[in-house]
Amino acid sequence: xxxxxxxxxxxxxxxxxxxxxxxxxxxxxxxxxxxxxxxxxxxxxxxxxxxxxxxxxxxxxxxxxxxxxxxxxxxxxxxxxxxxxxxxxxxxxxxxxxxxxxxxxxxxxxxxxxxxxxxxxxxxxxxxxxxxxxxxxxxxxxxxxxxxxxxxxxxxxxxxxxxxxxxxxxxxxxxxxxxxxxxxxxxxxxxxxxxxxxxxxxxxxxxxxxxxxxxxxxxxxxxxxx
Ligand SMILES: Nc1nc2c(ncn2[C@@H]2O[C@H](COP(=O)(O)OP(=O)(O)O)[C@@H](O)[C@H]2O)c(=O)[nH]1
Ligand SMILES: [Mg+2]
Numbered sequence: 749x750x751x752x753x754x755x756x757x758x759x760x761x762x763x764x765x766x767x768x769x770x771x772x773x774x775x776x777x778x779x780x781x782x783x784x785x786x787x788x789x790x791x792x793x794x795x796x797x798x799x800x801x802x803x804x805x806x807x808x809x810x811x812x813x814x815x816x817x818x819x820x821x822x823x824x825x826x827x828x829x830x831x832x833x834x835x836x837x838x839x840x841x842x843x844x845x846x847x848x849x850x851x852x853x854x855x856x857x858x859x860x861x862x863x864x865x866x867x868x869x870x871x872x873x874x875x876x877x878x879x880x881x882x883x884x885x886x887x888x889x890x891x892x893x894x895x896x897x898x899x900x901x902x903x904x905x906x907x908x909x910x911x912x913x914x915x916x917x918x919x920x921x922x923x924x925x926x927x928x929x930x931x932x933x934x935x936x937x938x939x940x941x942x943x944x945x946x947x948x949x950x951x952x953x954x955x956x957x958x959x960x961x962x963x964x965x966x967x968x969x970x971x972x973x974x
Contacts, residue, residue: 754821766838774845862921862923
């Protein structure tokens with residue numbers, strides 16, 4: 749089975765080069781980078797490294813949200829397996845990719861969610877762990893969800909998670925040792941970070957309301973199992 753890596757980026761000029769070159773050096777069959785209307789140096793950095801690194805670069809003319817960027821990546825992907833990787837990571841290493849892919853290859857899981865160990869919140873108590881940007885899955889499984897993903901903005905991870913639950917699919921968590929994922933408070937001012945948390949929370953809540961049918965379906969599945 750072939751593997752496409754998809755990196756969605758919005759204004760990550762300090763980390764994008766290292767993430768894209770590390771991903772491109774790994775033996776993915778295809779690497780797709782989607783810039784979501786970035787306005788900082790991200791775009792010029794990507795055009796520069798695209799001369800020596802072989803990846804498909806898609807620059808969306810305006811910011812349409814994380815979900816739209818992810819869906820655009822999937823529409824342009826030619827492999828059966830998709831690995832999403834956020835653009836704001838540091839200490840990223842080849843082992844992290846192997847950890848994400850192995851359970852899919854070995855048919856142990858339908859979707860693998862990676863947990864960066866170097867974050868503010870300890871993994872075992874992190875209520876946001878299913879919102880991770882590092883995930884591996886089969887393209888055929890999310891194709892039916894693409895239209896919804898496009899409009900979900902930051903609700904995208906919640907949407908994919910509840911869809912997998914409603915379909916009764918197996919989800920596995922893997923630790924990505926040493927990987928550093930900054931919080932919004934590391935990336936921007938306190939005021940802006942709080943603002944982003946609130947709007948992200950609203951987008952996630954909206955996703956839950958809009959997809960209540962999926963939640964009911966997964967509750968039914970769980971109840972039938974008991
Ligand atoms: N903030 C933001 N990030 C986006 C957008 N589109 C793509 N991304 C990328 O999605 C990833 C996650 O975004 P981030 O703001 O770090 O969210 P968090 O990890 O949930 O705190 C990063 O790699 C961003 O560059 C967008 O519209 N807004
Ligand atoms: Mg982030």
